[in-house]
Amino acid sequence: MKKLLSLALLSLSLNVYSDDGSDSDPLEPLNRGIFSFNEWLDTYIAKPVAEGYRYVTPSVVDLGITNFFNNLGELENTANNLLQLKFTDAGVSVVRFSLNSTVGWFGLVDIATDAGINEREEDFGQTMGYWGVPSGPYVMLPFFGPSTVRDTAGRFVDGYADPMNYDPLNEEFHWDARLGMKGLNAVDKRADLLAAEKIIFGDDKYVFIRDAYLQSREYKVNDGQVDDPFADSMDDFDDLPE
Template identity: 40%
Template sequence: MPIARPAPLLARSTVVVALAAFASGCTSTPAATPGSCQPAPYAVHDPVEPVNRGIFAFNRTLDDYALAPVARGYRKLPDMFQTGVHNFVANFGEPKVFINDLLQGNGQRSVTTLGRFVINTTVGIVGLIDVSGKMGIERHEADFGQTFGVWNIAPGPIVELPLFGTGNLRDATGKVVSFAVDPFGSNSDTVETLGTIKTVGGVVDGRAEALPLTDKLQAKPDYYVALRDVTAQRRADFVAEGKLGSVQDEPQCQEEGAADE
């Protein structure tokens, strides 16, 4: 007979999903550039821009008065603390990276991800220390939006959703799938607690990491267009990197301010 999840856990899960969505809406996903100096081609199709702008204004208000101030305070904490949070969040996300590596048909990257997770979870004290990185086993990102792109699913129109933020329909669908997938498949209170810590830490750490970029974009004449286009470019690069399937980034040349524009 299945054991019903207590109401407090349901409430906590709802808060976790909302926080994760908020983080996704307020940050741009960093994308590794494939082994080429040329950015991946992309197109922006924004048929309901007036509606998107209205939702964007709502999301920006939440970011300006809630998330960004917390992220700025977090950046003032000791580097050791920030590194520990970043490493823990990254390690807890490795199982989903592993799943997407498999779905993309990249066996070599999946082995790398699995090895990193095992080493960092054990020797690295639940991922607080990136032992794998010190061993030269570099981490890479992968998510369901990238997987859909690797499968050649079209990005679709721009969709600005409350809390989820700016992105194309393909990536928005990927985020929903990500929330529904539980690689651990456990009702353990310990796993639930670690998951909550990972989500909250990821929200703050991710927003703090994006602050330099968003601060520059906010200085542009049209922040909505600037963020929309940079996100589209980075996601296109991210999909191209997934199709390339490299185990680690090996940049052959220096980017000429692409992320600063």
């Protein structure tokens, strides 16, 4: 979370993208319309549900749910690290999944991070960027939020590495359980973002989110090899979730 906050400040202060956003956001009129739709959904549905979830869910349970879904994400991390020929990072993802799925009670406890084995997060959008595929225009997706043409395509590919898209027993009636897990994951992620709303500033929330997203993706695709003059100025955000 601290990295994302720092990157947001960096993108706004250095004007990484053009002042009017035309270079990265040629679809801005359409994107703004979808953004307004998403904001309406968030204001009246997603955010109230997330706040209710946070209110009734004990912190230890909330952390366990977050850890569980993050552990499932190690399968995606493993696949994309292999596709980028990052064999050491792929091995780290395998070790994290193995430890957390066994000693960590099916991923409810993040034993690996506690042991100093940190996540090597990768997705197929990053994989395509690693191999030189341009990001393409910025797009605002209904329900899903900020993306690019490259990252949108990556979402579909990453779906094949998502265990929640599969029924190990091959029985059709389990679709409702998988749908319920996806819903819980979405609510948990939205609840984790409640604290981050405090750092959204400026007169145009759309521009802030767009620039923060694009800079964050550049940071991830380049494995953090970007200048970050705010790296030592994030102490004010110590209370925000990682």
